[in-house]
Amino acid sequence: MSTISTEDYIKAIYKLEVRGEKATTSALASQLGVADASITDMIKKLSDKGLLHYERYQGVELTQQGVKMALGILRRHRLWEMFLVEFLAYSWDKVHDEAERLEHVTSAELEHAIDTALGHPTGDPHGDEIPTVDGKLPNRSCxxxxxxxxxxxxxxxxxxxxxxxxxxxxxxxxxxxxxxxxxxxxxxxxxxxxxxxxxxxxxxxxxxxxxxxxxxx
Amino acid sequence: MSTISTEDYIKAIYKLEVRGEKATTSALASQLGVADASITDMIKKLSDKGLLHYERYQGVELTQQGVKMALGILRRHRLWEMFLVEFLAYSWDKVHDEAERLEHVTSAELEHAIDTALGHPTGDPHGDEIPTVDGKLPNRSCxxxxxxxxxxxxxxxxxxxxxxxxxxxxxxxxxxxxxxxxxxxxxxxxxxxxxxxxxxxxxxxxxxxxxxxxxxx
DNA sequence: AAATGATTTTAGGTTCAACTAAATATCAAT
DNA sequence: ATTGATATTTAGTTGAACCTAAAATCATTT
Missing domain, CATH: 2.30.30.90 (Ferrous iron transport protein A (FeoA))
Structure with missing residues (x-):
């Protein structure tokens, strides 16, 4: 049983927030496949690190720092997806799982190199916008x-x-x-x-x- | 304190064996930056998994399966190094650390895609031979x-x-x-x-x- | 406002990979 | 062959991230 990374917790919370849903303990538990109690444990630690606001029984919300981390991960994810399609002939249905792993081991240099090689793309192969380096995410309405x-x-x-x-x-x-x-x-x-x-x-x-x-x- | 992966243990042992040195408990401990006792613990587990031969007080030796894993990691490492140089304009002194991370999250498909994109290279940017998919490593004498x-x-x-x-x-x-x-x-x-x-x-x-x-x- | 049901937290336990310190085995030199 | 130095293993502990079960809180309905 592998343990879940901080980045995966932040991603899961971000995903809920983007969907307009409240990041509750149970929602996170079912997203991440762990017990409710484990979520309670973990969000306390992430709160201590300044990544999210936590008040007992009230669910969590990412802090600015937490959002920044989430956008960084999302940026790397989407850059990788684009890169796999453009440079390695992946089809759009294969890139997600691969990017899910690569996003966590991507240095700032590598992120920059990929961005440059792609000519600073603004979207990924599924039409998702790529957050900018400074954490802006132009949100088209659709x-x-x-x-x-x-x-x-x-x-x-x-x-x-x-x-x-x-x-x-x-x-x-x-x-x-x-x-x-x-x-x-x-x-x-x-x-x-x-x-x-x-x-x-x-x-x-x-x-x-x-x-x-x-x-x- | 992050924990060391199986792949890193296997790599460290392989590295010693290639240098012609015996993979002793203490050599591994200093390579991996953990206490001797931790190595003893871990090599027992890796032995149970069939990755290495272990006899108390005698150090370890990779099994065929262990060598196969090591060569797989090495292949992915060197393919990434080559890829970073060829496709992302990395200089040869920057690729190692990056490849060290990427090698652990590379699926068979991705390995194959990189290999193909590079035209099946036989060596990496430092002149190291790239093991073949079926685990052959042509060893030049130098x-x-x-x-x-x-x-x-x-x-x-x-x-x-x-x-x-x-x-x-x-x-x-x-x-x-x-x-x-x-x-x-x-x-x-x-x-x-x-x-x-x-x-x-x-x-x-x-x-x-x-x-x-x-x-x- | 109280009761009921759902959600969340607390308390205590398990596992895993580290650790330290003590005990034991190996090796090299006399 | 014994000894002393070095290396390795054993035994017991810690911390992190999970778990289950019980207690607490919240929300909704009567």
């Missing part, structure tokens, strides 16, 4: 494909990289960054869709439609 | 520059990557792979040398002369 109605015409801005199988499936439908999608029908109950990409129509499950983020054109 | 006498003309095959400062210094003297060196004088007691590279003569300390490996031309 909506889940699942939130759209029949007749809407949209452009793909980003596809969640959490699930490799979904990415692979999306690619097989012709979904890529900047693809144009027309929503043909929306099923009333489960929210699945029929969409048109190029000349072809496809059925899209709710789960997939929740992973594709778009803007109206 | 001698330390320090072992040569005035008048010898040699070609640089490899420079030890252990000490970044030495690599940097060597480079500043014009030492690179395949450089031609003429030994002009050898100091009787400390073994330091005066050498000629190109049109210039340089003084070379014993420590540096021990890090440069050459063959007669």
């Amino acid at each position: 909506t889940a494909l699942a939130a759209h109605e029949a007749g809407d015409v949209v452009r793909v801005l980003r596809v969640s990289d959490e699930d490799s199988a979904i990415l692979q499936h999306a690619a097989s439908l012709g979904v890529a960054l900047n693809s144009r999608i027309t929503v043909k029908q929306k099923m009333p109950f489960d929210g699945s869709l029929t969409i048109k990409i190029g000349k072809k129509e496809h059925f899209v499950s709710r789960q997939v439609a929740d992973s594709i983020f778009v803007e109206r054109v | 001698t330390a520059l320090a072992a040569h006498e005035a008048g010898d003309v040699v070609r640089v095959l490899r420079v030890s990557d252990e000490d970044s400062a030495i690599l940097q210094h060597a480079a500043s003297l014009g030492v690179a792979l395949n450089s031609r060196i003429t030994v002009k004088q050898k100091m009787p007691f400390d073994g330091s040398l005066t050498i000629k590279i190109g049109k210039k003569e340089h003084f070379v300390s014993r420590q540096v002369a021990d890090s440069i490996f050459v063959e007669r031309v």
Whole structure:
């Protein structure tokens, strides 16, 4: 049983905060696969290190320092994803797991070298923005494909990289960054869709439609 | 205090065996910076895992499985070193520490992708041979520059990557792979040398002369 | 406002890789 | 062969990060 790194705790908290959810003990425990009590132990230590604010029974919130760490990790993660695609011919559904490991062993020099080699990219292969060195994260507004109605015409801005199988499936439908999608029908109950990409129509499950983020054109 | 990984134990043992030294408890302890007793504890566990042969008071020796692991790590280390130089414009004195971290988080796929991107290189930037996927390590014979006498003309095959400062210094003297060196004088007691590279003569300390490996031309 | 149910924390225990100090084995020199 | 020096192992301890079970707190409903 391997132990969870500080960076992984910070990431998990950040991920919840970004989703607008409160970083509660139980949410973190299920995210990280440890017991609730272990989370309580650990967040006390991280609080002592100044990475988060903790008040008993109230969940946690990252401090500025904690957010900075999270953005640093995210930056390295997304730079690696881009790098794997551009320099090592990875497909977009393979990069996430690899980047998940590499992000933790990346020095400032290496981060800089990758950034330079890529020509200072602003986004990764799934359309996620790459935080800048000084911790700015330009947040484009986009909506889940699942939130759209029949007749809407949209452009793909980003596809969640959490699930490799979904990415692979999306690619097989012709979904890529900047693809144009027309929503043909929306099923009333489960929210699945029929969409048109190029000349072809496809059925899209709710789960997939929740992973594709778009803007109206 | 961070704990030492299995891979680091195996590397340390391998390094001693390659140098022809016996992998004793104390040698490992000083290499890894832990107490002798900790080594005894750990080698018992590694022995149980089948990575090494251990008999009380007799030091250890890697099993076939242990050697295979060591060569895998070495392969990933050297591929990364080469990659950093070729794709990310690293200088040869910077790659070692970076590769030391990356080697531990490199999947078989990534190893393969790097190998392919580099066109299946056989050596790294310091002239070290890269073990093949199936664990073969073609061992060229070479001698330390320090072992040569005035008048010898040699070609640089490899420079030890252990000490970044030495690599940097060597480079500043014009030492690179395949450089031609003429030994002009050898100091009787400390073994330091005066050498000629190109049109210039340089003084070379014993420590540096021990890090440069050459063959007669 | 009290009760109930869910969440969180506390208390105490386990494991793992370190540690120190004491005991034991090996080796080299007489 | 004995001895003394050196190296190694054993025995017992610590600290970190996990665990379970019980106690405390919070939130919601009546």
